[in-house]
Amino acid sequence: MKKRLSGCLLVLLASVKLLAAPYQVQTVAENLNYPWSLAFMPDGSYLLTERTGKLKQVGATGEQLAAVTAALPELYIGAQGGLLEVLLPAAFEQNQQILLSYVCGDAKANTVCLASARWQQQQLSDIQQIFKAKPYRQGAAHYGGRMLQLPDASIVLTLGDGFDYREQAQNPANHLGKIIRLNIDGSVPADNPFVAKDGYAAEIFSLGHRNVQGIVFDQRNKLLYSHEHGPRGGDELNIIRAGGNYGWPVATQGIDYTGARVSPFRQYPGMITAIWHWSPSIAPAGMTLYQGELFPAWQGNLFITALAGKALHRLQMVNGQVVAEQRLLTELNSRLRDVRTGPDGALYLLTDSANGQLLRLVPQ
């Protein structure tokens, strides 16, 4: 009897060990005011934006090295607007050039702008606005603002539909509800999909988006993933193709916050269907493709932080398809704004609050 009980206990303990989280959460930095985006500096420190307008450099051990109020042309801070993404292009070590996406204008007329600047000796200099999305809109919601650099050195920047202007996501003449592609100086690449098409904004890379809050490139499989907020339900994970139309607001799995249908269509011919969707909504914000060494079991997985969902979503991918989903970090009960893979192979996250944190996930 005793033997049997001991056996059961052993099995139970082994199960608990298997179920236990394979990671531990470390707090790198605190007292961040609505941190939005994170980049890794070559010296091991972190550069991050606060939506409320500051660019901060945090040392490897969490100490604040710099906090600069970004003097960006026409910077507008309100509701979802403010300083958004910071991107260190591949040539940063050579020229210290960074890119910053932000909301510019005022409460009655604002849009997303992109600025180039230099980050040298913990100061921001040579600030130049290199792109301004058209047209201006009223209200402070649905900006997008995520960006990344593709292997050909061009930049893709996500632009939201402005909430009240959702039908404009299907209008190819403007930038609302689009993903655009630019050269690093803000000019338009000659091989953009609509560069020579009448009635189309030359910067457009894809259209029919609502509010893209995460974008990542899978170099190995040559896939560009993005996710976007749906309304009530219908958050999407998409594989972005040049010239693709992703359907919003014609094709959506979601309904309006009031309960009304946005459209009768969940799919529509000629519009690309999401490879994964979340209903009810999780409000995805931030995404990384894990290719680090600290978590071998997570290789090739997509990690997506969720604001409303208050979790880190791990998506196991096979040939561009989601085969399994796991929710992590629910124990934090925090809105999660951004997730990145660090050069050390750890996952780094930003929590979304007036007292936000920079967290690091490392193996147990």
Next chain:
Amino acid sequence: MQRNPSGKGTMLLAYIIAVIVAAVLSSITQSLFNLAAIAALVEQLPLRDWLYTIWFDLGSFTPTMLVIMTPLLLLALLASRLLQSIIKLPRYWLATIFSALGFLVALLAINTLAPMPTLIAASRSLGGSVALALCAAAGAALYVWLTSSGKLTNNHKV
């Protein structure tokens, strides 16, 4: 207002009918505005999709409008009753004007307080806002008609 119990019951019944009618009309209006916007983006929008969406919204969106219309019509109808002796206009006019204006003020308040710029999509345009306000006015007019003509009882003049 009438003081006997059957009169109060009549008013309550008329009020409930008015709120439901206003909410249903505004749901249909909202659907039509949304569908017109989608129709402009696609090659064709078959009749069955129009009907499906209107039907869906009647079940899913009407509760939102009931929440808005219930206090709105109560306040508008009370105000029209109280101010009738001061403002020398027929009750029909007062009730419809107060409810329509009240709806527009409510929209403004909702959009100021809600996290999104505009809660009800149809109200993104002036035309949509006015159309929804007219639905509230229709509810108020229905209440006055039901209570003043004795349609719900054999009594007259509430």
